[in-house]
Amino acid sequence: MALVRLRGPLKRLAGGAPEHPVPGATVGELLRALEDAQPGLRGWILDERGRVRRHINVFVNGEYGREATPVGEDDRVDVLPAISGG
Amino acid sequence: MTELLVGTKKGMFVLEGEPGGPFAVTARAFAGEPVEYAMRDPRSGRLLAAVTSAFYGPKIWHADDAGGEWEQAGGVALPEGEDAALERIWVIVAGEADGALYAGGDPGVLFRSTDGGTSWELDRTLWDHPTRPKWQPGGGGLCLHSIVPWPGDPDRLALGISAVGVWLTDDGGRTWRHGNDGLVARYMPEEAREGTMDLCVHNLHRAPARPERMFMQFHGGVYRSDDAGESWTDIGAGLPSDFGFPMTLDPADPDSAFVIPLAADVDRVTPDGRVRVYETRDAGATWTARGDGLPADDAYLTVLRQAFGRRGEGESLELYFGATSGDMFGSADAGATWFTVAEHLPPVFSVRAS
Numbered sequence: 273m274a275l276v277r278l279r280g281p282l283k284r285l286a287g288g289a290p291e292h293p294v295p296g297a298t299v300g301e302l303l304r305a306l307e308d309a310q311p312g313l314r315g316w317i318l319d320e321r322g323r324v325r326r327h328i329n330v331f332v333n334g335e336y337g338r339e340a341t342p343v344g345e346d347d348r349v350d351v352l353p354a355i356s357g358g
Numbered sequence: 359m360t361e362l363l364v365g366t367k368k369g370m371f372v373l374e375g376e377p378g379g380p381f382a383v384t385a386r387a388f389a390g391e392p393v394e395y396a397m398r399d400p401r402s403g404r405l406l407a408a409v410t411s412a413f414y415g416p417k418i419w420h421a422d423d424a425g426g427e428w429e430q431a432g433g434v435a436l437p438e439g440e441d442a443a444l445e446r447i448w449v450i451v452a453g454e455a456d457g458a459l460y461a462g463g464d465p466g467v468l469f470r471s472t473d474g475g476t477s478w479e480l481d482r483t484l485w486d487h488p489t490r491p492k493w494q495p496g497g498g499g500l501c502l503h504s505i506v507p508w509p510g511d512p513d514r515l516a517l518g519i520s521a522v523g524v525w526l527t528d529d530g531g532r533t534w535r536h537g538n539d540g541l542v543a544r545y546m547p548e549e550a551r552e553g554t555m556d557l558c559v560h561n562l563h564r565a566p567a568r569p570e571r572m573f574m575q576f577h578g579g580v581y582r583s584d585d586a587g588e589s590w591t592d593i594g595a596g597l598p599s600d601f602g603f604p605m606t607l608d609p610a611d612p613d614s615a616f617v618i619p620l621a622a623d624v625d626r627v628t629p630d631g632r633v634r635v636y637e638t639r640d641a642g643a644t645w646t647a648r649g650d651g652l653p654a655d656d657a658y659l660t661v662l663r664q665a666f667g668r669r670g671e672g673e674s675l676e677l678y679f680g681a682t683s684g685d686m687f688g689s690a691d692a693g694a695t696w697f698t699v700a701e702h703l704p705p706v707f708s709v710r711a712s
C-alpha cells in the first residue's frame with residue numbers, strides 16, 4: 273500500500289499519526305480511502321465533487337499529482353497546504 | 359457590558375466594553391483564518407463561527423467559550439457525487455423552534471440545525487428547486503446571506519440570495535416561492551428586467567414588532583415590504599446613494615431602518631469621504647444622516663454586508679459597524695452619537711453584538 277504523509281491540522285484530524293498506509297490505484301482513490309479510514313478528514317482534502325481542494329498540494333514521490341495520478345504500492349504521497357494566501 | 363463578535367479576514371475577535379467607550383479585545387480564535395460570520399445563540403449562549411480556510415474549505419465551528427475548544431459541526435457539505443462544492447457560509451441565524459438554527463451559504467444553499475448547531479442538514483427543496491439551473495451568482499458568489507425568521511412561527515421564513523432575489527416559505531421549507539414584485543434590476547437592460555430572476559438582494563430584515571414589515575438593501579435601491587415580502591416599494595429617495603450592503607433596524611420600531619450607503623456599485627466606499635449612517639423612522643419616507651463622532655474628512659471606508667450589528671432596542675439601541683480598514687465604530691444612543699470601538703483590526707467581515 274502507498275504511504276500518505278500528513279502534517280499540521282490534517283495530521284491532527286487523522287488521530288495524530290503522520291503516516292497512513294492506504295490502498296488505491298490513483299491519488300483520488302487513495303484520498304477517498306484515507307477519508308474512510310479517518311472520517312475526521314472528510315471534507316478537508318477533497319471537496320464534495322471528489323476534487324482535491326484548490327489550495328491543497330499532493331506530491332507523489334516528490335512530483336505534483338492530482339486526482340487521476342497513478343499511485344504504486346511503494347509510493348509516498350505527501351498532502352500539504354499550498355503556498356498561497358494573503 | 360457589551361460583547362462584540364467580530365469576524366475578520368484574520369480570525370474572530372471578541373471585543374468587550376461599556377457602550378460609549380473604547381472596547382478591548384478579550385479573545386481571538388481561528389488566528390489567520392477568514393471568519394466570515396460569528397454569532398452567539400442568545401438562547402443557549404453557544405458561539406458559532408463560519409470559517410473558510412483557503413486550504414481546507416468552509417466549516418462551521420461551535421464553542422461555549424471563545425478562548426476554549428472549538429468543535430467542527432457536522433453535515434455542512436453538499437451532497438457528494440454532484441458537480442458542486444460548498445464555497446462559503448455567509449450567515450448563521452437562530453430560528454424560532456427550540457434548538458433551531460439556520461445557515462446560509464454559497465452556492466445559494468440553506469442548512470438547518472435542530473440541535474443548537476452541532477449538526478446540520480441541507481434544505482433539499484431549495485437545493486433541488488427546478489429553477490436552480492437558471493440561478494446566477496452576484497459578484498460575491500451565489501450567496502444566501504439573509505435568513506429572516508418570523509417571530510413565533512417556525513414555519514415562516516424569508517431568504518435573500520444574491521442574485522436570485524427573495525424566497526419565502528410558509529410551510530417550514532416544504533415549498534419555496536419568490537417574493538420579488540416591485541424590485542427593479544437597474545443593472546439590466548430595460549427590456550430584460552420584466553420577470554428576471556437575476557435580482558441582487560444585498561440585505562434583508564424583518565421588523566419583529568410588525569413581522570409583515572420588511573426592509574431590503576438592493577443592488578441599487580432600498581425597499582420596504584408591508585406584505586411579508588410578497589411585494590416591494592422603493593424607499594431610497596433621500597439617500598446620498600441607494601447602493602450599499604449593511605442594514606439593521608430598531609426592533610422596537612417597525613418604521614425604523616439604518617443603512618450605510620456606499621458611493622456606487624463601481625465605487626464601493628463611503629460617499630464624499632464621509633462616514634455616515636442613515637436612519638429612517640417613518641418607514642423610508644425620509645432619511646436622516648447620523649455622523650456625529652464618525653470620520654468626516656478623507657474617510658473612504660468600505661463596510662461589508664454583515665458588518666453592521668445591534669444590541670437592545672428603543673432609546674438604548676446600540677449600533678456597531680466595522681470596515682475593511684479595520685476601524686470599528688459604535689453608538690450607545692441609537693445612532694445619535696458615535697464613538698470609536700477599535701482600530702487596527704484586520705478587515706472586518708461581520709459584527710454581531712450581545
